[in-house]
Amino acid sequence: EAGVAQSPRYKIIEKRQSVAFWCNPISGHATLYWYQQILGQGPKLLIQFQNNGVVDDSQLPKDRFSAERLKGVDSTLKIQPAKLEDSAVYLCASSRTRLHEQYFGPGTRLTVT
């Protein structure tokens, strides 16, 4: 079974630019999560989808971050405009249902200069 795929793996942008990350969850997994992991800290949940609907986006900075999961499969996370403090690893995870184990992808390391 293929794992969670993410791209790109690395991205360097200047502040005020925009960036987008892509996630392909494990086939058949209804729940998808985006996390932000700042260096030296644990992952922090940004947004959770159940199929193509948002379950929880309470920690998503909505003035600059947006996410979508069209057709309940792939998902994209966008930052516009980026700030220096957005430098982090962005992790995507998926689970069969909201009650099952989360499987994480390798993450996208974003550096904002």
Place this chain on the structure above:
Amino acid sequence: QQQVKQSPQSLIVQKGGIPIINCAYENTAFDYFPWYQQFPGKGPALLIAIRPDVSEKKEGRFTISFNKSAKQFSLHIMDSQPGDSATYFCAASQGGSEKLVFGKGTKLTVNP
């Protein structure tokens, strides 16, 4: 703010030693306590998890000890190996495995 406090921040042991990582939580409604292992350049992977109806759970060389009254839980790694060198995160959630709140992580180094 729901928090999970993890200690120590880093830990160095010799091969065969038993590293212990501790976590404390505040929210008494938490009912799922997993531990994740993360290698450099990889995403976290579930190692072992416990629910508050048991005080201990073992899977291979990994053991979770849970103290509900103290609101604390810990990870023990028996007969540690250099391949166990990684960052370990504790986490907690309420009502299932979603909405995980993570600790800050412990970087474990097992010397040969």
